[in-house]
Amino acid sequence: xxxxxxxxxxxxxxxxxxxxxxxxxxxxxxxxxxxxxxxxxxxxxxxxxxxxxxxxxxxxxxxxxxxxxxxxxxxxxxxxxxxxxxxxxxxxxxxxxxxxxxxxxxxxxxxxxxxxxxxxxxxxxxxxxxxxxxxxxxxxxxxxxxxxxxxxxxxxxxxxxxxxxxxxxxxxxxxxxxxxxxxxxxxxxxxxxxxxxxxxxxxxxxxxxxxxxxxxxx
Amino acid sequence: xxxxxxxxxxxxxxxxxxxxxxxxxxxxxxxxxxxxxxxxxxxxxxxxxxxxxxxxxxxxxxxxxxxxxxxxxxxxxxxxxxxxxxxxxxxxxxxxxxxxxxxxxxxxxxxxxxxxxxxxxxxxxxxxxxxxxxxxxxxxxxxxxxxxxxxxxxxxxxxxxxxxxxxxxxxxxxxxxxxxxxxxxxxxxxxxxxxxxxxxxxxxxxxxxxxxxxxxxxxxxxxxxxxxxxxxxxxxxxxxxxxxxxxxxxxxxxxxxxxxxxxxxxxxxxxxxxxxxxxxxxxxxxxxxxxxxxxxxxxxxxxxxxxxxxxxxxxxxxxxxxxxxxxxxxxxxxxxxxxxxxxxxxxxxxxxxxxxxxxxxxxxxxxxxxxxxxxxxxxxxxxxxxxxxxxxx
Numbered sequence: 001x002x003x004x005x006x007x008x009x010x011x012x013x014x015x016x017x018x019x020x021x022x023x024x025x026x027x028x029x030x031x032x033x034x035x036x037x038x039x040x041x042x043x044x045x046x047x048x049x050x051x052x053x054x055x056x057x058x059x060x061x062x063x064x065x066x067x068x069x070x071x072x073x074x075x076x077x078x079x080x081x082x083x084x085x086x087x088x089x090x091x092x093x094x095x096x097x098x099x100x101x102x103x104x105x106x107x108x109x110x111x112x113x114x115x116x117x118x119x120x121x122x123x124x125x126x127x128x129x130x131x132x133x134x135x136x137x138x139x140x141x142x143x144x145x146x147x148x149x150x151x152x153x154x155x156x157x158x159x160x161x162x163x164x165x166x167x168x169x170x171x172x173x174x175x176x177x178x179x180x181x182x183x184x185x186x187x188x189x190x191x192x193x194x195x196x197x198x199x200x201x202x203x204x205x206x207x208x209x210x211x212x213x214x215x216x217x218x
Numbered sequence: 219x220x221x222x223x224x225x226x227x228x229x230x231x232x233x234x235x236x237x238x239x240x241x242x243x244x245x246x247x248x249x250x251x252x253x254x255x256x257x258x259x260x261x262x263x264x265x266x267x268x269x270x271x272x273x274x275x276x277x278x279x280x281x282x283x284x285x286x287x288x289x290x291x292x293x294x295x296x297x298x299x300x301x302x303x304x305x306x307x308x309x310x311x312x313x314x315x316x317x318x319x320x321x322x323x324x325x326x327x328x329x330x331x332x333x334x335x336x337x338x339x340x341x342x343x344x345x346x347x348x349x350x351x352x353x354x355x356x357x358x359x360x361x362x363x364x365x366x367x368x369x370x371x372x373x374x375x376x377x378x379x380x381x382x383x384x385x386x387x388x389x390x391x392x393x394x395x396x397x398x399x400x401x402x403x404x405x406x407x408x409x410x411x412x413x414x415x416x417x418x419x420x421x422x423x424x425x426x427x428x429x430x431x432x433x434x435x436x437x438x439x440x441x442x443x444x445x446x447x448x449x450x451x452x453x454x455x456x457x458x459x460x461x462x463x464x465x466x467x468x469x470x471x472x473x474x475x476x477x478x479x480x481x482x483x484x485x486x487x488x489x490x491x492x493x494x495x496x497x498x499x500x501x502x503x504x505x506x507x508x509x510x511x512x513x514x515x516x517x518x519x520x521x522x523x524x525x526x527x528x529x530x531x532x533x534x535x536x537x538x539x540x541x542x543x544x545x546x547x548x549x550x551x552x553x554x555x556x557x558x559x560x561x562x563x564x565x566x567x568x569x570x571x572x573x574x575x576x577x578x579x580x581x582x583x584x585x586x587x588x589x590x591x592x593x594x595x596x597x598x599x600x601x602x603x604x605x606x607x608x609x610x611x
Contacts, residue, residue, distance in 0.1 A: 114529075
């Protein structure tokens with residue numbers, strides 16, 4: 001299964017927990033919407049409006065929704081687990097809000113774990129990214145000893161060492177200062193452009209130094 | 219790199235004690251099984267003669283007081299002979315025909331000795347190294363005789379020494395012509411006999427079948443008589459079926475060959491018991507082992523789920539856990555082998571010191587057993603790992 005370029009369409013999508021809450025003012029839920037390739041989207045909403053839920057639905061981790069999500073016209077509800085494995089290897093990359101690093105692996109090992117799924121040797125690239133984000137000196141420290149902001153940067157690098165059509169960023173800068181947000185944004189933009197990919201970014205409403213094409217309110 | 223990272227994620231910091239316990243159980247069970255298998259094959263080899271060697275057993279019924287009082291011959295009935303010939307261990311069967319006349323030597327200058335004798339005959343195919351002149355036709359002047367080697371030994375080492383008679387070699391005794399007097403209810407006659415061979419197999423004085431039939435008919439009682447001795451050919455006298463059948467029928471045997479099979483029954487029983495314990499150990503450690511694998515997967519549940527989320531194919535994780543279990547089982551098997559060879563070596567030294575001739579090399583099934591076990595375990599683990607990982611998706 002190859003998606004290139006991948007159009008993501010939502011049709012009347014609503015997560016079940018949100019549907020139970022009743023009336024919604026949203027440009028995403030219960031509407032027709034497509035995410036076009038190589039486009040940067042920012043979804044903003046206060047907590048509890050389903051930002052992470054949408055990201056998890058798009059990444060195949062949650063199935064408790066009504067309506068449909070289509071990847072190039074194929075409903076994702078019909079996809080097999082092995083299809084998701086291929087998608088996560090080739091088309092979708094993610095920075096989880098809760099980062100999901102292996103605490104007993106070092107920062108470098110966490111990144112290599114992802115990189116080792118692909119034949120290319122990316123150690124120089126990883127080193128460059130780490131230096132850029134100011135965590136090069138921490139690469140050999142176990143992830144559990146790093147601060148949340150440092151871990152966030154490790155998770156960003158991990159998301160960038162794989163091929164993808166879409167980069168899903170779930171509040172990726174929440175623990176970074178504005179200087180680091182700027183550096184990280186530049187790195188992300190560079191890598192996403194190189195891969196001719198799109199971005200779906202969630203935030204609590206802040207703007208980030210990324211050339212967002214469309215802002216949506218959840 | 220990937221393997222190292224997966225090891226660190228899936229196996230490091232996980233409970234290892236249960237694995238050590240089940241490994242020791244597996245090791246012990248395998249060692250027990252290997253040792254009893256080796257012992258089984260060695261004893262089997264010791265008890266069974268070369269591949270297609272055959273043994274001959276001579277059977278008779280027990281003689282009891284009634285036989286002595288009433289002159290009743292403990293003979294085999296037609297039915298009994300038929301039943302015996304149907305037994306799977308009987309390859310061939312021959313009937314002893316005995317004389318229905320009296321026979322005695324006539325003392326002369328060559329043989330200054332008078333003795334009563336008896337004759338028996340068996341079908342020629344039961345006689346080992348049949349002499350070339352082993353035949354008799356009516357009117358033939360000299361009857362060939364084969365005597366038991368034991369009989370010659372009895373004469374040479376018992377009789378001759380005590381009576382001041384010369385000891386006789388096999389070749390000397392064959393030079394003599396022995397005059398015999400045959401006396402039956404029909405008539406008497408004189409005939410010459412010559413010893414032409416010696417038998418280890420048949421403890422009797424045997425003459426060609428045509429001679430005994432002719433003499434019974436024309437000199438002796440000329441009646442049909444049920445045989446009181448039978449000779450059977452078997453493949454392996456240590457076959458435990460023989461002992462069981464014979465004791466059930468209350469037949470007696472001339473040889474102590476059958477003792478081996480009595481021992482074999484006991485030894486096989488003991489070895490089966492030990493093998494069973496070994497197999498039980500292995501079965502238990504199998505269960506323990508697979509439970510530990512489940513525990514390992516349960517403990518690494520979050521890690522496995524995260525690996526799947528990162529795009530790791532389930533097969534990669536299955537394969538990694540499987541390789542881990544194969545390496546562990548192989549290590550145990552190799553250790554069991556080393557211990558086995560060590561113990562086997564010690565045992566063989568003991569056997570050689572006690573001058574037991576035994577093939578000390580390991581039987582091929584010794585090598586096969588752990589391979590089969592690893593194969594079966596791997597098959598079971600493959601299924602259980604696949605099932606458990608699928609549940610985590």
